[in-house]
Amino acid sequence: MKSNAMILAAHGSRLKSSNEEVAQLAAKLSQQLKQRFAQVEPAFLELSPPSIEDAIDNCVAAGHQQITVVPYFLAAGRHVKDDVPAIIAQAKQKYPDVDIELTQHLGLSTGLVDAVTGLLDSES
Amino acid sequence: MKSNAMILAAHGSRLKSSNEEVAQLAAKLSQQLKQRFAQVEPAFLELSPPSIEDAIDNCVAAGHQQITVVPYFLAAGRHVKDDVPAIIAQAKQKYPDVDIELTQHLGLSTGLVDAVTGLLDSES
Numbered sequence: 001m002k003s004n005a006m007i008l009a010a011h012g013s014r015l016k017s018s019n020e021e022v023a024q025l026a027a028k029l030s031q032q033l034k035q036r037f038a039q040v041e042p043a044f045l046e047l048s049p050p051s052i053e054d055a056i057d058n059c060v061a062a063g064h065q066q067i068t069v070v071p072y073f074l075a076a077g078r079h080v081k082d083d084v085p086a087i088i089a090q091a092k093q094k095y096p097d098v099d100i101e102l103t104q105h106l107g108l109s110t111g112l113v114d115a116v117t118g119l120l121d122s123e124s
Numbered sequence: 125m126k127s128n129a130m131i132l133a134a135h136g137s138r139l140k141s142s143n144e145e146v147a148q149l150a151a152k153l154s155q156q157l158k159q160r161f162a163q164v165e166p167a168f169l170e171l172s173p174p175s176i177e178d179a180i181d182n183c184v185a186a187g188h189q190q191i192t193v194v195p196y197f198l199a200a201g202r203h204v205k206d207d208v209p210a211i212i213a214q215a216k217q218k219y220p221d222v223d224i225e226l227t228q229h230l231g232l233s234t235g236l237v238d239a240v241t242g243l244l245d246s247e248s
Contacts, residue, residue: 008240013201017200018199018200018201018231021200021232025236025237025240028237029237029240032241072198072240074196074198075134075135075142076141076142077137077139101247102247103243104246106236106243108145108243108246109243111235111236111238111240111242112149113149113153113156114235115233115235115236115238115239116132116153116233116235117157118233118234119194119227122228123225123226123228
């Protein structure tokens with residue numbers, strides 16, 4: 001069986017707390033999906049390390065043969081349409097023997113209906 | 125029973141397709157939550173009509189006595205911490221007889237784990 005990793009690829013923020021929210025979600029995903037992924041890492045397009053490129057390098061160095069990159073973006077703007085796919089295309093050239101997959105972005109997940117519904121009894 | 129409305133308050137984008145994704149999610153929520161909310165409307169902080177203020181005005185004009193505003197943001201940056209709460213505070217002053225509630229932002233929903241997991245077998 002191939003060793004698999006997931007990268008949760010977020011925009012990144014100047015606010016440390018915001019990047020930590022992404023890291024916390026990656027940790028939860030790691031726990032929930034441990035039978036599917038040996039490793040789940042947060043990564044950021046801008047403004048915070050690790051970059052998506054570095055996260056891919058790290059996953060390859062850790063011996064994973066399959067890497068699934070999930071764009072953690074609500075809107076299909078330039079980042080989702082151009083920037084993240086360009087990074088993945090370069091990584092595929094750099095690592096032709098590694099299976100690097102890019103999923104749809106979060107905004108297209110059918111699970112968002114339930115994610116919003118789950119907020120209804122919270123207070124800001 | 126009070127008549128309730130929900131406003132899905134997103135950032136807004138220059139890309140029409142991105143704003144349409146928010147409107148489509150609002151339509152899905154309207155369908156799923158029709159026993160709880162008589163109306164679910166998309167609204168945008170910037171870059172696209174309707175504004176959050178206008179959406180609140182419209183919900184009040186439609187006769188809703190309770191309005192739940194859900195910040196459709198992944199990160200708790202300035203928009204979530206300052207801008208949206210300031211709009212809600214002004215709306216409460218404008219409509220003291222309407223119950224206007226602000227939930228936590230999407231990034232804090234426990235449902236995000238499942239929303240990300242739901243993307244895993246998709247391809248971008």
